Amino acid sequence: MARIAIIGGGISGLSAAYYLSKSLKSTPAKIVLIEAGKQFGGWMESSRFDDGTVFEHGPRSLRGVKSEAGYASLLLAEEIGLESKILSVKKEHPASKYRYIYAKDQLCLMPTGPGDLIKKIPPFTRPLAAFGWKEPFRKSVKLHDESIHDFITRRFGEEIATYAFSAMFRGIYAGDTRKLSIKSCLRPVFDMEQQHGSIIRGAIFGKRTKTEIPKSPLVERFRSEGWSLWSFQGGLQTFPETIASKLKEDPNIELHLNTVCADLGFTVDNKANLKYNGKEEVFDHVISTIPSGDLASLMSKQHSSMATDLNRIPLASVGVVNLQFEGDRLPIQALGHLVPFCEPDRVLGILYDSCSFPGHGTLDRPTTRLSVMMGGAWFEDHFGPVDQYSDDELTEVALKATRDQLGIKEKPFRVISKVAKRGIPQYNVGHSDIVDSVFSYAESKKFPLTILGACYKGISLNDCILNSRNTMKSLGEQMTQ
Ligand SMILES: Cc1cc2nc3c(=O)[nH]c(=O)nc-3n(C[C@H](O)[C@H](O)[C@H](O)COP(=O)(O)OP(=O)(O)OC[C@H]3O[C@@H](n4cnc5c(N)ncnc54)[C@H](O)[C@@H]3O)c2cc1C
DSSP states (O other), rough: EEEEEOOOOOOOHHHHHHHHHHHHSSSSOOOEEEEESSSSSSTEEEEEEETTTTTEEOOOOOESSHHHHHHHHHHHHHHHHHHGGGEEETTTTHHHHHEEEEEETEEOOOOSOOOOOOOOSTOOSSOOOHHHTTGGSOOOOOOOOOBBBHHHHHHHOOHHIIIIIIHHHHHHHHHOTTBBBHHHSSSSHHHHHHSSSHHHHHHHEEEEEOOOOOHHHHHHHHHHHEEEEEETTTOHHHHHHHHHHHTTTTEEEEEESSOOOOOEEEESSSOOEEETTTEEEEEEEEOOOOOOHHHHHHHHHHHHHHHHHHTTOOOOEEEEEEEEEOOOOOOOOSSEOOOOOOOSSEEEEEEHHHHGGGGGGGGSSEEEEEEEEETTTTTEEEESSTOOOHHHHHHHHHHHHHHHOOOOSSSSSSSEEEEEEEEEOOOBBTHHHHHHHHHHHHTTTTEEEEESSTTSSOSSSHHHHHHHHHHHHHHHHHOOO
């Protein structure tokens, strides 16, 4: 019987185990999943309180998108029987419609429809259409890669890059658009300029790849109700917990918690040697789903050049302060607001969790839940070395931001501050070259190794699940041939 190890029990590792066992059904194999932490889920961590409150410390929702990746997460949730536990944010909800940025000392509502493009809305000095109309006539440049900031400045002007795009990418990557790669973070937009000479022309005349809509009652519900975001009763952690309990039902799958994989090497006869729990074991194949820096540490002794490349993918630490206030304190109903990098504040943005997911609130009375995000690409500049930050300082910064930006002066009755240390991979300029180099090195050496996880080909939960599903389907097919 083939023996396969999966290192890491975050969403990538768990979904890899789930899809690999499914794809190997006719050829039973032993799958051993090794997770260093005390619970499964990686960054997906929710705190649940007796009064019904749920706080998210990592990701807080899955994005409802009509793409292969968006459908992959829905299908997985459906297959493991979670459809009745889904909490969705429908298209008419304020958290779907309204997004703000905080700039020039005010909350600025971003356009909600085409009509807003011809109005002058703060913080912009002209109507957005005035930045856009010249774009199709601007000279295009043949590029290998460029920062998002330079790319958007070239196409639409610096104001759009500085306010709209920097805020958006502080929200998604906790990253700095002056470093993040347009090619790796916004590939379709990059391709539009390369193929059509302009983004607007590309959007109008470009060929649309049709996404196949899976036949599934949950996908149908998602499409007809138009969810923009979704989560679960009990928080996002319900997802990895349920996948893990499904995996436990399979006698061919072994799950280990509190177990660090300490070393990984490859033998001349194409096997993998894994050191964990103080013992060394031989596997026919290994699937790594751990962050790039952790994989680099495992590989550095035998394959230092691959480790050097892996270490070139930076990971940003993100501070998340969850606050809960008595009563309804929000001055506006929306998903939240983001703060562009040109503002002096130390926060990346504030998410209005009680607006998006009222189902994660107290059962007996109204309360307001906020998540204040900070640090990211600026963590060390703002808070010092990530192993020496102070929780009190993070909380102080969060409370000042809620006071200054939302006018909430009351004291919260519940506060939890945590830092996702090296939590979000930064796909900086040149990222795709690093990934190519890592993957082609492993391939050229014919390592029995598959590399998955958020550090390479998409950071969202949807991307991680799709990547694990598709890669495990091919691996399963190869192994059953
Ligand atoms: C604060 C924050 C907010 C986010 N918000 C969102 C959001 O709202 N929506 C969204 O779609 N995405 C969001 N993301 C991104 C998304 O959560 C992550 O990209 C995704 O969870 C990564 O999953 P993963 O399994 O690839 O990696 P991880 O979650 O990092 O899992 C890797 C696992 O490997 C384990 N491990 C590491 N080294 C070893 C070792 N040597 N031996 C054994 N185990 C090891 C770790 O303990 C960990 O459990 C957010 C991320 C963060 C940090």
